Structures are given as structure tokens and as C-alpha cells.
Amino acid sequence: MNVVNESPRRKELIRQAAQLFVQEGFDRTTVRMLAHEMGIKSGSLFHHFRDKQEILAAVIEEGTYNALTLARQALAECGDSPNERLHAMARAHLETLLTDRNAHVVALYEWRSLDAKAREHLSHLRDAYEELWERVIDEALAAGLIEGDRFLVSRFVMGALNWTVRWYDPEGVHKPEDLARELVSMMVSSAAT
Amino acid sequence: MNVVNESPRRKELIRQAAQLFVQEGFDRTTVRMLAHEMGIKSGSLFHHFRDKQEILAAVIEEGTYNALTLARQALAECGDSPNERLHAMARAHLETLLTDRNAHVVALYEWRSLDAKAREHLSHLRDAYEELWERVIDEALAAGLIEGDRFLVSRFVMGALNWTVRWYDPEGVHKPEDLARELVSMMVSSAAT
DNA sequence: GTCTATAGCGGGATAGAC
DNA sequence: GTCTATCCCGCTATAGAC
Numbered sequence: 001m002n003v004v005n006e007s008p009r010r011k012e013l014i015r016q017a018a019q020l021f022v023q024e025g026f027d028r029t030t031v032r033m034l035a036h037e038m039g040i041k042s043g044s045l046f047h048h049f050r051d052k053q054e055i056l057a058a059v060i061e062e063g064t065y066n067a068l069t070l071a072r073q074a075l076a077e078c079g080d081s082p083n084e085r086l087h088a089m090a091r092a093h094l095e096t097l098l099t100d101r102n103a104h105v106v107a108l109y110e111w112r113s114l115d116a117k118a119r120e121h122l123s124h125l126r127d128a129y130e131e132l133w134e135r136v137i138d139e140a141l142a143a144g145l146i147e148g149d150r151f152l153v154s155r156f157v158m159g160a161l162n163w164t165v166r167w168y169d170p171e172g173v174h175k176p177e178d179l180a181r182e183l184v185s186m187m188v189s190s191a192a193t
Numbered sequence: 194m195n196v197v198n199e200s201p202r203r204k205e206l207i208r209q210a211a212q213l214f215v216q217e218g219f220d221r222t223t224v225r226m227l228a229h230e231m232g233i234k235s236g237s238l239f240h241h242f243r244d245k246q247e248i249l250a251a252v253i254e255e256g257t258y259n260a261l262t263l264a265r266q267a268l269a270e271c272g273d274s275p276n277e278r279l280h281a282m283a284r285a286h287l288e289t290l291l292t293d294r295n296a297h298v299v300a301l302y303e304w305r306s307l308d309a310k311a312r313e314h315l316s317h318l319r320d321a322y323e324e325l326w327e328r329v330i331d332e333a334l335a336a337g338l339i340e341g342d343r344f345l346v347s348r349f350v351m352g353a354l355n356w357t358v359r360w361y362d363p364e365g366v367h368k369p370e371d372l373a374r375e376l377v378s379m380m381v382s383s384a385a386t
Numbered sequence: 387g388t389c390t391a392t393a394g395c396g397g398g399a400t401a402g403a404c
Numbered sequence: 405g406t407c408t409a410t411c412c413c414g415c416t417a418t419a420g421a422c
Contacts, residue, residue: 025305027220031398044406046399112218152367152375159356160349167348174345182345186380224416237388239417 003065006058013038013048018059018102026056026106026113056110057118061125063103067096068129075132082140087184089136093161094176098168105165133158146187157187196258199251206231206241211252211295219249219299219306249303250311254318256296260289261322268325275329275336280377282329286354287369291361298358326351339380350380 006014016037020029031052035042049055071092078088096104107126114122137154140146146153160183168179199207209230213222224245228235242248264285271281289297300319307315330347333339339346353376361372 025220027218030396032396040405041407042398043400043408047405052398146379148375148379152372153379155356155360156353156376156379159354159359160352163348163352163355166352179345182341183349186339186341186346186349223414225414233387234389235416236390236418240387245416 003058003061010048010058011062014055014058014062015102017055018063018106021056021059021106021110022102026110053115053118056106056113057122059103060107060111060114060118061122063096063105063107064122064125064129066100067093067104067107068125068132070096071129071132075136082136082143082145083184083188085136086140086145086187087180089133090157090161090180090183091177094164094179097161097165098170098176101165101170108162109165153187157183196251196254203241203251204255207248207251207255208295210248211256211299214249214252214299214303215295219303246308246311249299249306250315252296253300253304253307253311254315256289256298256300257315257318257322259293260286260297260300261318261325263289264322264325268329275333275338276377276381278329279333279338279380280373282326283350283354283373283376284370287357287372290354290358291363291369291372294358294363301355302358346380350376 017029017034020033020037024033031045032042034052034055035045038045049058071089074088074092075085078084097108111119111126134150134154137146137150137157141148141150141153164179168174210222210227213226213230217226224238225235227245227248228238231238242251264282267281267285268278271277290301304312304319327343327347330339330343330350334341334343334346357372361367
């Protein structure tokens with residue numbers, strides 16, 4: 001079973017599970033809560049998923065796949081300058097994280113709840129997404145847009161982005177777009193602009 | 194009972210609990226695991242703590258208090274320039290997070306596992322620490338060392354710092370000191386240096 | 387202050403009828 | 405595909421001896 005050919009029904013169940021996992025955390029979310037959210041009884045849940053782990057794996061696959069897809073699309077549609085590409089990546093990342101506000105968050109914050117097998121299976125998808133980021137960071141470094149250690153800079157950026165889920169208020173004045181702009185301008189050496 | 198006058202024994206138990214909470218997460222850490230780590234049986238644990246929640250609260254209080262203490266000390270010892278003060282705060286933050294590598298991490302990542310009462314009680318300590326940060330960020334903004342929205346900049350910085358626990362390797366080449374330096378130099382407008 | 391023993395509960399998961 | 409009923413387990417917490 002792959003993320004690209006899930007039934008619409010299953011996709012909807014995964015969406016609802018993601019919401020609960022974000023609100024409560026994976027461990028505190030019971031199968032009874034999941035079933036209730038889905039409008040069925042807990043026994044019926046196991047017709048759709050082998051066990052609770054499989055639900056988590058499905059959510060994380062969905063979240064990472066969405067992030068990867070949106071990022072690729074954003075890069076394809078934006079301009080060629082390192083600045084534009086950096087901004088496009090940050091914006092896409094924040095949009096899957098804050099607007100859709102579900103599966104991608106779970107992918108980031110519950111990765112360690114995955115068992116070894118699921119981690120193995122999903123690591124490729126995750127690596128593909130991280131490679132996309134590394135390429136864009138490298139381009140920005142090569143162009144002198146930003147400075148510093150490749151490894152450290154990319155992790156600081158990911159940290160700043162991923163931590164937003166802890167404080168971002170969807171009802172507030174800022175949009176993901178604004179955050180992306182502000183973060184990129186913070187990183188960019190003023191000398192280079 | 195306050196963090197400042199815990200018995201040495203209890204402090205040691207708190208330290209060991211912190212380690213397990215970081216490794217496994219609060220929910221997956223059982224009282225049996227905690228007791229085992231402390232070298233006693235699970236029943237004996239409740240002679241020292243009323244319940245599992247109280248252990249978490251003690252760890253988080255310890256972690257936040259440590260961070261606050263080290264940060265104050267770092268500010269008292271460093272120079273007066275906004276750059277030095279920013280660097281001192283980042284370094285102190287990373288040291289409690291990565292070197293001590295225990296209670297402060299729990300304070301950041303398991304805050305939401307606290308019940309309402311404990312959150313109420315500990316929020317003052319937490320606020321005191323955040324105010325310290327806000328003051329230093331404000332000074333840097335006022336001096337033109339960094340630019341941007343006060344609210345957003347401080348949260349990006351905290352994100353970059355707090356996310357380090359996810360990837361930092363204590364055996365690796367970088368020390369907390371190096372990370373602090375690199376982060377500050379990334380944020381500082383080159384025009385201002 | 388630590389032990390053994392266990393109560394009591396809620397969790398994940400299964401079986402079989404419909 | 406969903407239901408009811410239930411198993412079985414491991415968890416937190418307690419009681420009372422030492």
C-alpha cells in the first residue's frame with residue numbers, strides 16, 4: 001500500500017487521525033478516541049488498519065509526501081534566483097506545517113514513535129525531502145546569499161521553521177508567507193542583497 | 194517544596210528521571226522503568242513522589258531553574274555589548290540543553306504533559322526565563338545589531354536553539370559554544386558588524 | 387525507606403454476528 | 405464495513421510487613 005493510491009475513505013481516516021495526533025500526541029491518543037473521531041466503534045478501526053502503529057505510519061507518510069510534493073511544485077513555479085528559491089521552500093514548508101496543520105506536524109514530532117520497520121520504510125521519503133532543502137541551501141551559500149557552515153545553517157533554519165507549530169496562531173495577523181519572508185530576510189547577509 | 198531546597202537524594206532521583214524522560218518521552222516512561230533506574234522497586238518510588246505527574250513537575254522545575262540561573266550568570270559575566278549579551282544567552286541556553294542534556298530538554302518538550310495545576314505553578318519561572326531573552330533581543334534590535342519583528346525574531350531564534358536537541362551529537366566536532374557563535378553570526382546583519 | 391503483593395483501571399487488539 | 409463483547413496485558417498507585 002502506497003500513499004499515492006489510498007482509497008478516499010482511508011485518506012479521510014488518516015486526516016482525522018493526524019488531527020488527534022497533533023492535539024494529543026500519539027501516545028495519549030487512544031484507539032477509542034480515534035474511532036470516535038471517525039464516527040465508528042473501536043473494533044471497526046482494525047478493519048482499516050492492522051494496528052495503531054500502522055495508522056501513525058500512514059499519517060507520517062502522508063505528511064512527508066505532501067511536504068515533498070508542495071515543495072517540488074513551489075520550486076518549479078518560482079524564479080531561478082537563490083533568494084526566490086529559498087523563500088519558496090520556506091513558504092511551502094510553513095504551509096504544509098501551519099495551514100494544512102496536520103500530517104506534516106506529526107511527521108516531524110512523532111517520528112520517534114515509529115517502530116524500526118516503519119522508520120526504515122519511510123526514511124527514503126524523508127531523505128528525498130531533506131535533499132531538496134540541502135540543494136537550495138547549497139545554492140544560497142554558493143551565491144554568497146548566506147554564509148556559514150552548510151550543516152549548521154540548514155539545521156538552524158529547519159529548527160526555526162519547525163518550532164513555529166509551537167507558537168503560531170492561525171487566527172493571528174501573520175500568514176505563513178510573512179513568516180517565510182521574515183526568516184529569509186533574517187538569514188540573508190544584508191551585504192548580499 | 195521548592196527547587197532550591199530539595200534533598201540531595203531527591204535531586205539525584207530527579208536527575209535520573211530526566212534522563213529517561215528525554216530518552217523515551219514522558220508517556221512511554223513507566224514508573225517501573227523509573228524505579229529500576231533509581232535502583233529501587235516501583236512501590237518505593239511513591240515514598241518520594243506523590244505520583245508520576247509530580248516527578249515530571251519536579252524535573253521541569255529543575256530544568257527551567259537551571260536554565261534561568263545559568264543565563265543570569267552568563268549575562269553577569271559577559272561584556273555590555275548587545276552582541277556579547279546575545280552570544281552569552283545563546284551559549285548558556287545551549288549548554289543547559291546539550292551538555293547537561295536532561296532537565297531543560299524535558300522542560301521544553303514535555304511542557305504539555307503537565308497538568309493544569311503544575312503549569313500554573315511553573316509558568317512564572319518560565320516567564321522569568323523568557324523575559325530575560327526578550328530583553329536581550331530588544332537590546333540587539335535597538336542597537337541595530339539585528340533587524341525585523343521583535344516577536345518573530347525571538348521565536349525563530351528559540352526554534353533554532355531548541356531544535357538542536359534533535360540533531361546535536363555530543364561526540365561530534367561542534368561544541369555548544371560553536372553553535373552559539375554560528376547562530377549569532379547568522380542573525381546579525383553584516384552591515385552592522 | 388524499601389520491600390512484596392495486588393487492586394483497579396484503561397489500553398490495544400480479536401472474534402464472530404449482522 | 406460495522407457492531408458488541410471481551411480478552412489480556414501492563415500501567416499507576418496503594419497497603420501493610422519489615
